[in-house]
Amino acid sequence: MRRLALPLAALILGLAASPAGAAPRLVAAFDDPAGDATGPGSYTPPGDTGFRDGDFDLRRLAVYVDGDEVLFEVTLGSTFRPPDTTRRTNQIPLELSNGITLQNVDIYLDTDRSPGSGSGACIPGRRVAFAEGATWEAAVVLTPQPQAARAIAGEAMGEAARRVHFAERLQVTGRTVTARVPAAFLGGLPTAAWGYSVQVSGAAWERSFSLADRVRGKREANAFTLPVLTTPEAFAFGGAPMGETHPRVVDLLLPPGVDQRAALGSFDAEKGTFAKVPFVYATATPTATPTATATATATPTPSLTVADVSGEMVSISGPTEGLRAWQLGRVLSEGGETVARVVVLQVHAGGAVASAVDGKEKIRKGARVSFAP
DSSP states (O other), X not given: OOOOBOOOOOOOOOOSOOOTXXXXXXXXXXXXXXXXXXXXXXXXXXXXXXOOTTTTOEEEEEEEEETTEEEEEEXXXXXXXXXXXXXXXXXXXXXXXXSOOSEEEEEEEESSOOTTSSBOOOOTTSOEEEOTTOOBSEEEEEOSOHHHHHHHHHHHHGGXXXXXXXXXXXXXXXXXXXXXXXXXXXXXXXXXXXXXXXXEEEBOSSOOOOHHHHHHTSOOXXXXXXXXXXXXXXXXXXXXXXXXXXXXXXXXXOOTTBOHHHHHTOOBTTTTBOEEEOOEESSOOSSOXXXXXXXXXXXXXXXXEEEEEXXXXXXXXXXXXXXXXXXXXXXXXXXXXXXXEEEEEEEETTEEEEEEEEOGGGOOTTOEEEOOO
């Protein structure tokens, strides 16, 4: 059974700007488990020998205040390093001087916790979306070719692209890369209430038509995201299902109790919808809004039952007081033993819609579902 991703709100400190000459002040930090850079659980690394274990494995996000700047410090499972070659398919070497060469790291910021107040769009080519009502007010992207990626995002994202900072002059030390962003661009200095979504994908170096693009006669907007195919290639991940809706994000920062397989596996190939992912918060939401938080505590709901099962999707009926999106639940046998697990995708009047995390073949209509801590 795959270990749950358990990001930890490591520390919340004073939020005033650092005095002149003072060390940067830590605002919040989150840890992510090692060894889970497999997307929805099935992805395998690209085959080129220039890649190493841990290159796409998110391990930590730390946010600092340094005067009128905000520092985003991202740590992966392997060291950042120059590639063995600066060309892949083109004959002309690329100028890769931004400190990061193999990865894209997208950091989205929910600065007001107001559903629908910002944008729900993601960087083109990543093939992910946000959970219902979740939006961001600013984003920071760490990528090998920031100017070229900025141009593609501007074409595809419209007005939302103006709120994306493609960081340049990144600082790299071992496994950690740091981006400096003016606080004014983010709408001010971060507070303890801000939420974060960190998404790691492989970095492509050239734009090219895929087979699907040629078939439909239209290029998919893609800000240099490495593809994920059914079989790995030198510069493509493997392990993807057929179709064009599976995510190209391979690792993700998640709240406690949320399984990455469920989050990145929530895409629907038939409907053409991308996987829906949550934000992570260092402090609890001050209202009853069903938002994933880093300190969310489940409330026992023993009278919930399975109303219907359709593939991965599980309909649950019963009282929803205390139930939140992205909460993990256990499907029980008649004897009270756990036979399967589900994660809540959406709460509605009289029940919820969930996705099976494991044991879906054992989920039966009428079975009890427990969300007790």
